[in-house]
Amino acid sequence: MSWMPRDNKRKSVLPKNPTVRQLRNFSRDPIVRKAITIVQDSLARQPYTIDVIGGRGKKIREIAAVQNCIEHPNLVDSRSSFTKRLLDDAMVLDAMCAEVAKARSTKHPVYLYPVDGSTIQMVVPYDYTDDNAVRYMQQQEDGMKYFTAKDIAYMQRSYFTYQPYGLSPIMMAYQYVRFYLDSIEQANEKATNATAEFLISLGEGINSEQREKFIEYMKNDIEGTGRIPVVAGSKSVETKQIKAINSDGLYLQWLEKLTQIVGVAFGIPPEKLGLVIANDRSTGEDQENAMTQELIKPYAAMMEDLYNNYVIANMGLGGVLKFRYIFEDSEMQKSVKSKRVVDEYYKGVLTENEVRRIMGYEESTSDYANMTYPEKTANINVDLGIAGGFNGNGNIKDTTNTEGGDSNEKDKD
Template identity: 25%
Template sequence: MHHAMRQPLPKPTPANLRRFAETPVARKAINTIKDQIAGMRWRIQRRDGNAPAATSDVRIHILAANLDAPNPDDSFRSLTEQVIEDVLVGGWGAVEVQLTSDPQRPLLLWPVDGATIRIYAGWSGDAEEPRYAQVTPWGRHVDLRNDELVYVRLNPRSHTPFGLGRLEVAFETISWLLGAQDYAARLASNTVVQYALWLAEMPPASYDKVISWWQNEIEGTGKVPIIANLPAKPEVLRFGEGSDRDLRLEWQRFLIRIIANAFDLPPLLLGLEQDVNRSTAGPLLEEAFRTAVVPTARLYAEHITREILGRRLGWNDLEFVFEDLEIFDERAQAEIDEILLRNDVLLPDEVRLRRSLPALPGGWGGLTYTQRQMLIGGQRSATGDQ
């Protein structure tokens, strides 16, 4: 174990980050965040919140259909999974944006390996000047303007133009965990010797006989060991306790907790279920949603709104939103909606639009609760007078 810890740590290169992302604990953390975002419901809406105008805006329907199939190979979910994967691994998600001549399909969106993107630090802000360059592993160099690439940085910092992925934060800890797991695997499979034979005053001529007996009878066939005709009894000296403590399981659990912290997740979601019961599991899951899923989803949605809808298409009055960001508890959200509707804060059509439902017929969904009650009360009075 000590020898494994003293080995030089691998560098967090893109190749090593990709490799570490395929290990079980890291993959569980990545999928916990990525799958929730990729599976969320989403919509295009007007920034001014005008629900009736949104239902009649042709651009919204065109964009929704376009994003459902951003290119001939991908759906919105598969595109999002690739981008969010890169954001979590290295802090560099990227999407190439192309305009088409088809008014019913104005965009083509292509996922790009964010690790191949280089940034021109001296970019002047000119829209026609390249801001990014893609450098492929085989040496190809492609310049891209600012409006041709959506570059999503996680954890932006002032001293570098690049982001910082959650896997980068956990890189050393994952390396230690892999070393601990490798040591435990070799120990459990009996490839690491945890004992020695003390031969006391036995003459050297008997060494080979005792070693051969040990290898054949104790380590090999597993038969009942019998030893005889030796001048002295050999003694076994154990280096470990012969229990699970030798596998350093507590150390591994500690490292998994650190990895969970790097991904803003509770250890519960990475398989550590100690001290968790029904009363604590719910708050922990909600905390994970608020701290890990919501910020990443909003970052992605803001880039789609600003870079694609605004900068590339020029439709600054529209925005992309995920519908499920505020609806972790459906019952609680329904109660909040009811309170807001009764206090004339929301219109019925606005609530229905958020749930992808059509507007109420007859214009009733465009009236506040007070207006509807006044109309209903007036109709009852008119009926009573008759």
């Protein structure tokens, strides 16, 4: 790839290997921050439900306690502020951390406190066979404090076998975005520099008086008027460009190129970041769906694991209740889903009530609703006494000598 030309003596805006502080500062860049904010705002207000698994009753009190823990995770945060705090570290450091504290109250049995993910260190090696083994440590004012895997919820999006820490989207894009910030700095420097774009040479034989007269002429009669300067004399007037006069010279095209890279790292359409014009044929709905699938849902899964593994499980309700976010399907997804479900119904894979549940409708009370389509057809044929099918084709069943039947009636074609 051909990179933007640069002066080797010029100091880079961002260092090659960033520290945690520099990474956090970088996350405040407007382009990156917008990508982070999209996820934060979405999940902070995303509707959710707490399902009862396996028909174990309504569990009204238990669900109310779980909701209380989620809506008020600690004495300071609401669900919205708690979610935003955790997601910031999740996307900046790939380290979404919360301290878990049990309480005696049945109405609020678990408290969750956000923790700076950069302060948590892994204990290596770790005894995976002992539930009470020390897993994490944190340097505090009174010394090093140790935590078990039950005390600290440490959630990541990416995992490796060769190191315990993950890789955030900001880290993935960092080296590319470093060039992007350099281009902004350089473009700003060039755009705001007061140096003239051209150097004018009046040629040889011009004395100081003639030079001053030409300066006055340019200043009083040409600058700001839009007129083309015309001069006379035996000496030619030469010009030399000494500064960029178009966007190519300012390297502003790198804004679009590197904004696209940020979008790829986060899994978000680059035009959502505000600096890139869409150049594909995707509809707005397609883009929203892609952003939901590639950016929002992976972090939603991390929050779901947090509540299921550290709130519901700590209440002794693991396998009984399950927290999940509710994502509405797009119209295209609904159409595809509907067609697939209906096809499976007619092929005898699903019953009518299974179809209704999948599509979000209330279950039917029909006697045939829990049968597959072939079973339903066969039972209706029997119940209605139709030999050749319930569409009215075929022979009508002989009802001779049956209650209500006509003894003189014969089988009709």
